[in-house]
Amino acid sequence: MQLMSEKGAAGGGLRERKKRATRAALAEAAVRLAAEHGADKVTVEAISAAAGVSVRTFFNYFDSREDAFVVIDADAGARMRRAVLDAPAALSPLEALREAMAAELAEAEQQHELWRLHAEVLHASPHLLARGVGAHMAAEADLAEALAERLRATGGGATASGLYPRLLAAVAGAAVRTSVDHWSAHQQEAAFLDVFHEVFTLLAAGLPAPSA
Amino acid sequence: MQLMSEKGAAGGGLRERKKRATRAALAEAAVRLAAEHGADKVTVEAISAAAGVSVRTFFNYFDSREDAFVVIDADAGARMRRAVLDAPAALSPLEALREAMAAELAEAEQQHELWRLHAEVLHASPHLLARGVGAHMAAEADLAEALAERLRATGGGATASGLYPRLLAAVAGAAVRTSVDHWSAHQQEAAFLDVFHEVFTLLAAGLPAPSA
DNA sequence: GTCAATTTTGCAGACCGTGCATCTTTGCAT
DNA sequence: ATGCAAAGATGCACGGTCTGCAAAATTGAC
Numbered sequence: 300m301q302l303m304s305e306k307g308a309a310g311g312g313l314r315e316r317k318k319r320a321t322r323a324a325l326a327e328a329a330v331r332l333a334a335e336h337g338a339d340k341v342t343v344e345a346i347s348a349a350a351g352v353s354v355r356t357f358f359n360y361f362d363s364r365e366d367a368f369v370v371i372d373a374d375a376g377a378r379m380r381r382a383v384l385d386a387p388a389a390l391s392p393l394e395a396l397r398e399a400m401a402a403e404l405a406e407a408e409q410q411h412e413l414w415r416l417h418a419e420v421l422h423a424s425p426h427l428l429a430r431g432v433g434a435h436m437a438a439e440a441d442l443a444e445a446l447a448e449r450l451r452a453t454g455g456g457a458t459a460s461g462l463y464p465r466l467l468a469a470v471a472g473a474a475v476r477t478s479v480d481h482w483s484a485h486q487q488e489a490a491f492l493d494v495f496h497e498v499f500t501l502l503a504a505g506l507p508a509p510s511a
Numbered sequence: 512m513q514l515m516s517e518k519g520a521a522g523g524g525l526r527e528r529k530k531r532a533t534r535a536a537l538a539e540a541a542v543r544l545a546a547e548h549g550a551d552k553v554t555v556e557a558i559s560a561a562a563g564v565s566v567r568t569f570f571n572y573f574d575s576r577e578d579a580f581v582v583i584d585a586d587a588g589a590r591m592r593r594a595v596l597d598a599p600a601a602l603s604p605l606e607a608l609r610e611a612m613a614a615e616l617a618e619a620e621q622q623h624e625l626w627r628l629h630a631e632v633l634h635a636s637p638h639l640l641a642r643g644v645g646a647h648m649a650a651e652a653d654l655a656e657a658l659a660e661r662l663r664a665t666g667g668g669a670t671a672s673g674l675y676p677r678l679l680a681a682v683a684g685a686a687v688r689t690s691v692d693h694w695s696a697h698q699q700e701a702a703f704l705d706v707f708h709e710v711f712t713l714l715a716a717g718l719p720a721p722s723a
Numbered sequence: 724g725t726c727a728a729t730t731t732t733g734c735a736g737a738c739c740g741t742g743c744a745t746c747t748t749t750g751c752a753t
Numbered sequence: 754a755t756g757c758a759a760a761g762a763t764g765c766a767c768g769g770t771c772t773g774c775a776a777a778a779t780t781g782a783c
Contacts, residue, residue, distance in 0.1 A: 575771080
């Protein structure tokens with residue numbers, strides 16, 4: 300089992316705040332060390348030392364060493380869930396999802412340097428990249444549930460036992476990963492939001508062959 | 512580094528055949544043991560013993576213990592790549608991909624029992640499921656390349672530095688995972704191919720809100 | 724049958740990850 | 754403030770994972 304604050308957003312108690320700080324310190328130390336020495340040369344002991352806690356405590360926060368490189372922001376899923384639920388009813392499901400994700404990504408931009416390092420680390424070791432992809436699955440399941448709820452609220456009937464929302468969440472996740480990866484590789488050529496927008500346009504059009 | 516046969520398809524040499532047999536034996540032993548005792552109670556020692564090789568040899572075939580549960584068929588990617596390249600030019604990219612994947616999944620059905628066990632094992636431990644998702648990424652990159660080549664062949668111009676094929680591959684991968692997962696959870700209610708077809712129909716339509 | 728190339732194996736050793744007992748810190752009621 | 758109960762941090766022990774390395778066994782070609 301994993302120690303996790305019950306509340307996704309800013310909690311008042313000192314305990315909660317300290318825990319979040321420790322977690323953030325561990326994650327940041329892991330990413331910075333990995334960016335410098337390569338992810339597979341960074342031991343749990345080094346990460347723990349850099350964050351000022353014991354090795355045993357590291358494992359109170361992360362289930363495995365690699366999770367420290369992968370899970371940057373544990374609350375992102377909860378925030379997106381809220382954003383989907385609070386989206387204007389006029390938006391289509393895909394649009395609501397796009398807006399929620401765009402907002403989340405814009406927030407990530409605020410810690411630009413760390414985010415950049417993180418992308419660099421993942422890109423340097425495909426093994427971690429794969430793990431990162433898998434890590435988004437829990438968030439996707441959450442999103443699917445939020446989408447299903449939104450659909451019920453906006454009047455859609457029984458949506459074929461939930462296939463549609465799950466597909467939507469999974470596809471949107473794939474879209475975000477593709478956008479980030481593509482932008483990461485062509486960073487100078489295009490702004491991230493442009494790539495992101497193009498990807499969702501393609502999705503909404505049903506992925507037609509790009510006629511010349 | 513990983514021991515891998517250079518040739519994806521059936522190789523003639525005795526060496527190649529033996530290596531594939533050993534690999535398959537290890538993977539099958541891993542899945543069967545995991546289905547019986549739970550994946551996290553199965554040690555590398557047990558898997559190796561069941562396959563009749565030493566522990567050290569296990570690690571000559573798999574980079575990690577968990578890979579044995581995740582990587583069933585190492586050649587599936589190569590086969591799909593071929594299928595995409597050989598698809599009739601009349602098909603849209605998404606259709607070509609759908610056909611390639613359908614053929615691959617139909618082949619998997621032939622080892623029905625093992626495939627079923629495999630899905631069961633992954634579903635039982637989300638951790639492995641996530642890992643499995645990530646494992647498909649290399650295959651997706653391969654597929655993206657094949658799609659790009661196909662696009663060049665059928666006359667599409669420079670497709671925005673490859674964003675489109677990568678998106679297509681990633682989205683199709685997400686679609687397959689969603690199909691398998693959904694079918695796995697509602698196994699009695701619907702045939703897999705029906706779910707698969709519905710998912711790709713939704714994709715081609717641009718993921719519209721399911722109007723009642 | 725012999726030889727070179729490849730694969731398997733055992734062994735040593737570093738690192739990972741967990742259960743348990745203990746100690747320290749936090750939150751709260753008084 | 755002070756003491757108490759809950760929760761987190763820590764150390765320790767132990768089993769499992771994974772990697773070099775060198776020796777033994779197997780395969781393929783002559």
